[in-house]
Amino acid sequence: MSEPKDLSADLVFQVFNEIGIIDSLANTELTRHIAPNLNTSEFAVLNHLARLGGGKTPSWLAKAFQMTRPSMTAIVSKLSAKGYVRVEAGEKDRREKFVWITDAGLDARRDALQRLKPRLEQVIADFGAERLRALLPLAMAFRAYLDEERNERDGLA
Amino acid sequence: MSEPKDLSADLVFQVFNEIGIIDSLANTELTRHIAPNLNTSEFAVLNHLARLGGGKTPSWLAKAFQMTRPSMTAIVSKLSAKGYVRVEAGEKDRREKFVWITDAGLDARRDALQRLKPRLEQVIADFGAERLRALLPLAMAFRAYLDEERNERDGLA
DNA sequence: AGAAATTAGTTTGTTATCTAACTATTATCG
């Protein structure tokens, strides 16, 4: 070994590299299955509203998805244009808006879940639920660490 | 529990979700540290050429980074415009091109590594090398699975 | 050998995201 390789840097790089590729593959794959007129971000928001209830502000949603506010504005606009969410102006604080999923949105979300289900089950069957269950807490912890770091850096802590 | 939640789907979703966020946070973070005139993709290619030697074709690089050929064309063009790589026409097969890192490219890469190093060491110190080492093989396996699936689907297997 | 298929690289057009900057509204503080 002529050059003293920095193995620790390599480790982090490799992790980021694998994760980047997984993200890209997963996104393409999920987009293919979700529905012709919904992308993964739109579905994620729809799913969130269906599961946890509506009445969230775009800003709140942006934070929940670690996304910038402009990005969320775009997603909500598209969902609204499709009639899948309804946006309500704030009364108490007139800067705010509140987002609610519509019946059409619930239908679209149910439909997307239906389409997705076999594919997700296949992933679990082929790759294995144990490995996914092992991966999840590590990924969550790493995400939490990076997120915390970012908040500190941005002085949001 | 009124609705029978599909826990298996949730598991896969959560994994994808965490991974997506990690990818996004990591990219912003790394971009901040690498250098003013290099993004993560460009650095990755430069790093690859420095470590494993040049003489790769853009197509080969695209596969190595799980990227489309048009994307690699763009990255190589930008690196070439900065004088960090040299592109050589194929003699035997005149469709091909070969990419070599230049001295300026080696300098830029060394400089970027230098800037990155403290940040990467901090990640390892704070989050812990063990957890990263635990994460890596799982991520690699999951990536390999998804990649294999995609290849099969596209009939490249 | 010649037609058809494949491959390498590129061009074009689309999309999702980001940052910076703007408007309107509300909160803070001197």
Next chain:
DNA sequence: CGATAATAGTTAGATAACAAACTAATTTCT
């Protein structure tokens, strides 16, 4: 109270990736 800060949402502009389609060169197959 009134000026200044902060906040919610949006708009504008930039960028990095993708898919589809194109050109040129090579390989395969009949």
